[in-house]
Amino acid sequence: MFPAAAKATVRLLERLGHEVVFPEGQTCCGQMHVNTGYQEQAVPLVRRHVRVFDPYDVIVAPSGSCVGSVRHQHAMVARRAGDVRLASRAESVAARTFELSELLVDVLGVTDVGAFFPHRVTYHPTCHSLRMLGVGDRPVRLLRAVRGLDLVELPAAEQCCGFGGTFAVKNADTSTAMLADKMRHVLSTGADVCAAGDASCLMHIGGGLSRLRTGVRTVHLAEILASTEQGGTMSERSEPVVAS
CATH class of the missing domain: 3.40.50 (Rossmann fold)
Structure with a gap:
């Protein structure tokens, strides 16, 4: 619905000298399902998320909401479903997942990204x-x-x-x-x-x-x-x- 934020994230990180990959196989992280009580239905989404993003060094999302779900819900959902291996992999992906401002300040160590916005x-x-x-x-x-x-x-x-x-x-x-x-x-x-x-x-x-x-x-x-x-x-x- 609002692709501009994702496109801007790619432009920003590429301007800072990083290689950015946008995996086409990604879907919803499953937060909507978990928050409304459909944890069983969220399991395939968690499994897909882990499979798609596990190969990468760092995962970033311009959304505190989605990153919050990846960090605090994915492993829990997998564990409740009895899939211990998925829970472990989800924790590994979650540890490499950052909200945009976290990635810039904490991981990349930058606050001045060279932006200009006269408003x-x-x-x-x-x-x-x-x-x-x-x-x-x-x-x-x-x-x-x-x-x-x-x-x-x-x-x-x-x-x-x-x-x-x-x-x-x-x-x-x-x-x-x-x-x-x-x-x-x-x-x-x-x-x-x-x-x-x-x-x-x-x-x-x-x-x-x-x-x-x-x-x-x-x-x-x-x-x-x-x-x-x-x-x-x-x-x-x-x-x-x-x-x-």
């Missing part, structure tokens, strides 16, 4: 990246290093936007009220862009802002970091193969 931006830390992965201030550190970007602190930033997957469907009134709070805080910053690291939150917040005709855009963190003034590339250097 007033506020950042919403998504629940899974904040609470499941503990990415902390890594995304903010990356944004602060972007040339031309005016980063404005978002009030009550750590409050959930109200999406929560099926929560938005099953508890629509509560979800809408939470979204209203989030939009009010976004608009109070005077930012023209609200950034985040998960497409689901961006879809929820962006939909609300669009319906109100606020003129505020939602943009994935990867798209900001992939933006450059002239579209140039940084010097190549030998690095691990990264699967996205």
